[in-house]
Amino acid sequence: MKISIIGSGNMGQGLARLLSAKHEVTLVSRQASADGAKLPGVASATYADGVSEAEVVFFALPYEGVSAAAEKLGDLAGKLVVDITNPLTADYMGLTLGYSTSAGEQIAALFPQAKVVKAFNTIFAPVLALAAQGAKSLPTVLIAGDDADAKETVRQLATDMGFSAVIAGPLSTARYLEPLGGLQIRLAYAEGHGAEVGFTFGPVA
Structure with a gap:
């Protein structure tokens, strides 16, 4: 599969490193x-x-x-767009959107002809690095979107990278996933648990 990753920071590079094992990956930035x-x-x-x-x-x-970025990329018609963002305040301790909308829904409005899926917003860059090193106990990738095939594709991509993945519902579910991402950031940085952490969803044994 041909995948473009917009952004060359720690998250972009981490995703590129993992996905390139099975897919054709391009890292897109201003300093290509x-x-x-x-x-x-x-x-x-x-x-x-x-x-x-x-x-x-x-x-x-x-x-x-x-x-x-949207102004430079065009409408992305027909493409599957994966939004990993969290709408954070400047101090990273709060969200700028919530309750009645989400970053995922706002990005879908920017690209109405694309299939937008929310995922990976609760996965930290250090966790991607651990996954690349072969870590076995990885957090769950939570996936939200309005197109069933697009969600299944993202679930498979997460699996390709070594993660378990759960489809969490329609794109409006991003209104829950983004606060979960905010909580994880607070636990990691404000409460001192570090960034090699994540939430796991599954049955209790």
Whole structure:
């Protein structure tokens, strides 16, 4: 599968490293040549030409940067868009959206002809690094979206990376997933538990 990842920070690079084991991955940023050199086997491209061939597009950049990126990327018609963002306040301890909407729904409004799925917003970059090292006890990827096939594709991508995954409902479920991401950030950083953590969903034995 051809996958473009918008954003070359720790999350973007972590996703690219894991996905490139089974898929054709392009890391899309404003500094394509520099970013591509960091990850052997991962292509690099600029916003102008980085998504034209992609079947799946990950947004791995801060939520507040998505609107600017959207102006450069076009409508992404027919593509599966994976939103991993959390709409955080400047101190990372609160959310700027909630109750009646979510970052996932706002991104879907920016790309009405794409299939937007919320996922990976509760997975930290250090956890992606541990997954790349072969860690077996990984958190659950929670998935929300309005297109059943798109959600199943994202579930398979999560599985390809070594994660368990649970489909959590329609895209409006992002209104719950994003506060969960905010709670995880508070536990990790404000309460001192560190970033090598995550939530796991499953039956109690």
